[in-house]
Amino acid sequence: xxxxxxxxxxxxxxxxxxxxxxxxxxxxxxxRSKQIFPTMFVFSLLLLLVFNxxxxxxxxxxxxxxxxxxxxxxxxxxxxxxxxxFSLEKxxxxxxxxxxxxxxxxxxxxxxxxxxxxxVLLSELFILPLFFLFFLFDAKGISLxxxxxxxxxxxxxxxxxxxxxxxxxxxxxxxxxxxxxxMMLPLLVFPLxxxxxxxxxxxxxxxxxxxxxxxxxxxxxxxxxxxxxFVLLCSLLFEYLIEDSGD
Amino acid sequence: MLLRIAGTDPFSFKKMRKILFFLTFALMVLATWMTLxxxxxxxxxxxxxxxxxxxxxxxxxxxxxxTVVFVASICYLVKETAKWDTLAYCSAEIGMLLLTLTIITxxxxxxxxxxxxxxxxxxxxxxxxxWVLYAVYLVLRSGAGGRGKKARYSAIFAIIAYVDLPVVYxxxxxxxxxxxxxxxxxxxxxxxxxxxxxxxxxxxxTLLFILLLGERTRIMNMENQLYARxxxxx
Numbered sequence: 001x002x003x004x005x006x007x008x009x010x011x012x013x014x015x016x017x018x019x020x021x022x023x024x025x026x027x028x029x030x031x032r033s034k035q036i037f038p039t040m041f042v043f044s045l046l047l048l049l050v051f052n053x054x055x056x057x058x059x060x061x062x063x064x065x066x067x068x069x070x071x072x073x074x075x076x077x078x079x080x081x082x083x084x085x086f087s088l089e090k091x092x093x094x095x096x097x098x099x100x101x102x103x104x105x106x107x108x109x110x111x112x113x114x115x116x117x118x119x120v121l122l123s124e125l126f127i128l129p130l131f132f133l134f135f136l137f138d139a140k141g142i143s144l145x146x147x148x149x150x151x152x153x154x155x156x157x158x159x160x161x162x163x164x165x166x167x168x169x170x171x172x173x174x175x176x177x178x179x180x181x182x183m184m185l186p187l188l189v190f191p192l193x194x195x196x197x198x199x200x201x202x203x204x205x206x207x208x209x210x211x212x213x214x215x216x217x218x219x220x221x222x223x224x225x226x227x228x229x230f231v232l233l234c235s236l237l238f239e240y241l242i243e244d245s246g247d
Numbered sequence: 248m249l250l251r252i253a254g255t256d257p258f259s260f261k262k263m264r265k266i267l268f269f270l271t272f273a274l275m276v277l278a279t280w281m282t283l284x285x286x287x288x289x290x291x292x293x294x295x296x297x298x299x300x301x302x303x304x305x306x307x308x309x310x311x312x313x314t315v316v317f318v319a320s321i322c323y324l325v326k327e328t329a330k331w332d333t334l335a336y337c338s339a340e341i342g343m344l345l346l347t348l349t350i351i352t353x354x355x356x357x358x359x360x361x362x363x364x365x366x367x368x369x370x371x372x373x374x375x376x377x378w379v380l381y382a383v384y385l386v387l388r389s390g391a392g393g394r395g396k397k398a399r400y401s402a403i404f405a406i407i408a409y410v411d412l413p414v415v416y417x418x419x420x421x422x423x424x425x426x427x428x429x430x431x432x433x434x435x436x437x438x439x440x441x442x443x444x445x446x447x448x449x450x451x452x453t454l455l456f457i458l459l460l461g462e463r464t465r466i467m468n469m470e471n472q473l474y475a476r477x478x479x480x481x
Contacts, residue, residue: 167407178390178392179390179392180390187386187387191379191380192407195417199418219418222414222418226414226418229414233406237407240324240402241399241403
């Protein structure tokens with residue numbers, strides 16, 4: 001192997017391992033403390049219950065409404081976890097030590113993003129079967145085949161989650177440093193993730209209605225572009241976000 | 248010219264301010280006269296269409312204002328000098344005012360023409376989200392904390408919000424809209440007199456925005472000086 005290729009490979013390996021290190025640390029903390037995940041899960045369950053009571057879903061459900069309900073549940077419970085993600089670092093001033101590590105700030109963001117995405121996705125994975133059970137099993141005109149509905153649904157869940165967690169992770173570190181703290185997070189994030197809400201809910205309801213792929217391909221393009229744009233932009237701006245936590 | 252007015256010592260441009268003021272005043276009077284008397288009455292919509300010129304004027308100036316916020320925010324993050332932050336803040340405030348006027352004039356126009364004050368078509372949805380985003384921007388400024396933090400956080404938020412808007416518009420477009428397309432394909436022919444009126448109104452509002460921005464920045468700079476002096480005196 002030529003020398004420069006070797007150097008490039010080593011550099012990439014080191015970058016990836018730094019991001020994975022932060023990712024592992026976050027999951028380990030969660031594994032030992034078990035704070036965020038149970039809270040998120042129970043909160044999601046409560047939301048599903050509240051929506052079910054409020055809408056009185058019967059067998060003649062509207063797929064659009066059901067998709068909206070599931071995404072509102074994901075986003076509300078997700079933001080709950082994200083608010084916790086950085087406040088955990090504030091305890092014992094752990095974040096200052098995280099900043100002292102000799103890595104670029106954007107790696108810290110990417111590591112945090114990765115661990116948040118995995119945690120939010122895990123809780124969504126646990127909530128989805130219940131959601132199907134509560135709302136869709138005896139719905140009229142639905143065929144819950146594995147490849148036709150469930151796998152595409154999961155795919156959209158992953159993409160949409162990356163979308164709102166990318167901005168959520170970024171702004172939770174900002175919100176915590178403001179005077180208003182946790183109150184600021186939904187205010188900052190909700191108007192910005194409108195594209196995720198529109199496309200994810202649209203695609204999910206199209207999938208449940210059994211539409212062909214071409215029907216929602218454009219929405220999918222918008223969702224993927226949203227993910228790419230904001231993961232890149234946030235990791236770029238993260239350098240400026242945490243420049244000095246003094247003032 | 249805009250940046251020279253905004254960024255400099257408050258009292259050294261007295262003469263230019265005066266010229267700008269009279270120019271803006273004359274153009275706005277001219278625009279009002281043209282809107283009311285010079286432009287022909289639209290065949291289908293009637294007199295209510297005349298509000299459209301000021302509607303376009305405010306939305307254009309608001310777009311300029313938010314673009315200034317975006318550029319000034321980037322400059323602030325790169326240079327970290329307070330004048331860019333002041334410029335971004337003042338521009339956001341005026342943009343908010345202009346956008347509110349846009350929504351009000353649009354509503355007045357929509358009621359007789361579409362038969363409703365408000366509808367969730369892509370342009371209206373995007374305008375509404377734009378309004379909310381800059382409302383959040385102003386809330387963030389009031390609730391951020393220290394000066395440096397306030398400036399940095401709001402600059403970051405402004406950049407992300409500005410990048411977010413086209414995506415919001417595209418995703419809202421997935422449903423078809425009814426807002427009129429004046430320029431470009433589908434715009435159709437426009438009476439020359441209407442075009443003249445529109446151009447004068449756009450120019451008038453652009454100058455009005457520059458004038459307001461200059462004045463607001465001047466007041467803001469004075470406030471900052473006073474604040475600094477008070478801080479030193481105890």
